[in-house]
Amino acid sequence: MKKLFPIVAFIAVALASLTMAGFAYFATQEAARIKFEATADDALNRIDSRIDLHLSLLRSTHALFEARNGGISRGEFKAFFEALGINDNFTGLRGIGFLRLVRAGDEAAVERAILHDYGASDAIYPATTTLPWRTPITLFEPLDPSNRSSIGYDMFTEPVRREAIERAMADNQQHASGRVQLGQETGAAQTFTGFLVFVRLNVETAQDGIAASRSSTSGFLYAAFRARDLFQTALSRTPLLPVNIEIYDGKVDADHLLFQSETPPASSFGNRLLVSRELTIAGRPWTVLFRPTSAFSQPSSRAIPVMLGLFGLLLAGTIALVARYQERAYDAVSLLHETTEKSLLEKDLMLQEMKHRIKNSITRVLAIARQTASHATDVHEFSSSFSARLQAMAASQDMLTRSRWQKADLGDLLRIELGQVFGKELPEGILSGPEVLLDETTTQALGLTFHELATNALKYGEAGNSATTLKGNWALKVDWSVEGRGRDRTLVLNWREAGQKKLEAPVKTGFGTKLIDLNVTRELGGTINRDFHDGGLNVEIRIPLSS
Incomplete structure (x- = not known):
């Protein structure tokens, strides 16, 4: 027993010390997880508040159209848009436009309105459709040479946009589309990954057959967003957050990726601190993934559990050495x-x-x-x-x-x-x-x-x-x-x-x-x-x- 006592003492003290070190390690990991979740929630609030600011502009535009019962000319719409200082205050917003709702076959009236506003006989395109409705763009600001050709484009012919427009027909709420390539429909040299938000416009003189109880839908106001510019602006506020962000439209899938941070995640953390959050924008669910970057610092040092473990092993070894001194x-x-x-x-x-x-x-x-x-x-x-x-x-x-x-x-x-x-x-x-x-x-x-x-x-x-x-x-x-x-x-x-x-x-x-x-x-x-x-x-x- 005297010969076995040093071994038994060493094992007992070492196990107790390693258990304490294990508890300290898990406490350190839990503290890091809580801290990073708070950082992720901060980043999520920045994104949500930035998008809400942009959507408030769409609500203001909707209120203007309702106040004028939809009777807004191109000049009035342009003056309203320029007064808002979009470029300085709404980075990431590509523009705001209006879609005229007409039955298929009644495109001539819309083409005459475009000719009146723009002085050019732009035909609605695509030229033909098998769908019952058409929603060509009749107003859009800011209108520059790069997107001038968007006037007359029928968004109802594109499946992703059509799905959001159909949901907007059913109520007076804003509805976001899935991921789209902005500028692709007009054949622009440069396209942007983004999304659209639609809201219907009801007027007293709307066409027959498309109606709510007191008014009829004359068209849809929409806002187009460039995803990268929008999210980078939201996250660029000081202090900068040590997070890598991926935003997906719906489920996590490469085809649904809206945005990914340029700063890569820190490989040392792996997926241990991965945080997933759900965010609903204009009735559409998004999945947001957060990972820490190399700038993220843990609230307590990982060396503490190691030091506790080493101290315990040292103590166990000391006891064993003393026991075998003779x-x-x-x-x-x-x-x-x-x-x-x-x-x-x-x-x-x-x-x-x-x-x-x-x-x-x-x-x-x-x-x-x-x-x-x-x-x-x-x-x-x-x-x-x-x-x-x-x-x-x-x-x-x-x-x-x-x-x-x-x-x-x-x-x-x-x-x-x-x-x-x-x-x-x-x-x-x-x-x-x-x-x-x-x-x-x-x-x-x-x-x-x-x-x-x-x-x-x-x-x-x-x-x-x-x-x-x-x-x-x-x-x-x-x-x-x-x-x-x-x-x-x-x-x-x-x-x-x-x-x-x-x-x-x-x-x-x-x-x-x-x-x-x-x-x-x-x-x-x-x-x-x-x-x-x-x-x-x-x-x-x-x-x-x-x-």
């Missing part, structure tokens, strides 16, 4: 004992290595001093040359120190190590190979390896002969290449020493040789092969490179 303390003591023994072994190896490097450093200093003195003409020249070579040794140590936290170049490492032994000025051609960047472990191991190889070459090989090293005839060449690609790359390095005497393998292996083998084979997982021959010594080192 057991882990015992394991820690055992591990500490093992680590201490390993550290002592490493310390002993480091001390041996340090003594060996100090001994080799003294040997290098003496060799450099000896070579420098043999070619110096005076004490000043000896001092300058000797100081420069000692500075090269210090630069090598600096590079090895830097390699603990950054990549080191193989070529630079070789130049520094060889410069410590043979002098700072190395001739061109002694080193050749591509750029190879080494990590910290490889840099340390190869630096020590090159140090040992160079020291041995100075002590025992022809590379230490001043006649070959300082007069340009170098007996040492180092080249390298990289085999393979990606994680299977291998560094292949060849160390070649040439001379007049035959080099023989040493009878006894010294610490330096052992250190080289340990660095290459154990530390770096590579291989090293030495070939002592009549012309000198070849050493091939192969090391796998990290990616």
Whole structure:
């Protein structure tokens, strides 16, 4: 039970914390939904109030026609329309017009009225119809060259418009049409997606056979709306709302789309905050979809549930850790004992290595001093040359120190190590190979390896002969290449020493040789092969490179 208690405690506390985080998450989502629904309702009210403002203009025009019992000339209608300042105050309204209601076959009277008002004999079109009624446009404002050809167009011949006109025949209410392409009936170069709103006009002198109880229908007043301009104007009031809006005539269908916002919805919300509303305009139902844009900000941060969950898991983990403190303390003591023994072994190896490097450093200093003195003409020249070579040794140590936290170049490492032994000025051609960047472990191991190889070459090989090293005839060449690609790359390095005497393998292996083998084979997982021959010594080192 003691061993199971930490696990049970962790599971219990973690479940409680995750439950709290879940409640906080759902509360955050609900707050975001409520906030966005309020934003959507604000946008819906803007659209509804804007359309109602435009429809009030249609009601005012209807009142004018009723007051004059339908007797409005083109000039009076134009003056009334211009006085309202439509372009400044009613953006999205394409215009207001009047349809004369006549029986099929009685078109001549309407064509005479058009000739009287416009001075042109415009025939009603389409020329023929199988329907009992005709509703040609006789008045429209603003009338410009782009829509002048609409005069005489019979809207009753078009199914969408006819359906709204027939509903307007039945009562005195306004009735909206479905989605139409404004300007399409006249063949205009530019058309607009929009809708129409109709209301019938009853007069005392209407034609026989079309009547209410006290008056007869002489025609229909209508307003034409450009959907995009109308809705953009309604939504452009400050503050701008962070919503993407789609408005459909009736059901949600691509063929019924009246308007879609230019600002796209934020993909991060998906359909999680999708709000659907029904809006009735002039007796016709619309479906309005609202989605948040990237500008929508949630009322509370989603990071709060995450922080609660993380805090709960942290608390559960802490309790579990405390419960297992005694057991882990015992394991820690055992591990500490093992680590201490390993550290002592490493310390002993480091001390041996340090003594060996100090001994080799003294040997290098003496060799450099000896070579420098043999070619110096005076004490000043000896001092300058000797100081420069000692500075090269210090630069090598600096590079090895830097390699603990950054990549080191193989070529630079070789130049520094060889410069410590043979002098700072190395001739061109002694080193050749591509750029190879080494990590910290490889840099340390190869630096020590090159140090040992160079020291041995100075002590025992022809590379230490001043006649070959300082007069340009170098007996040492180092080249390298990289085999393979990606994680299977291998560094292949060849160390070649040439001379007049035959080099023989040493009878006894010294610490330096052992250190080289340990660095290459154990530390770096590579291989090293030495070939002592009549012309000198070849050493091939192969090391796998990290990616």
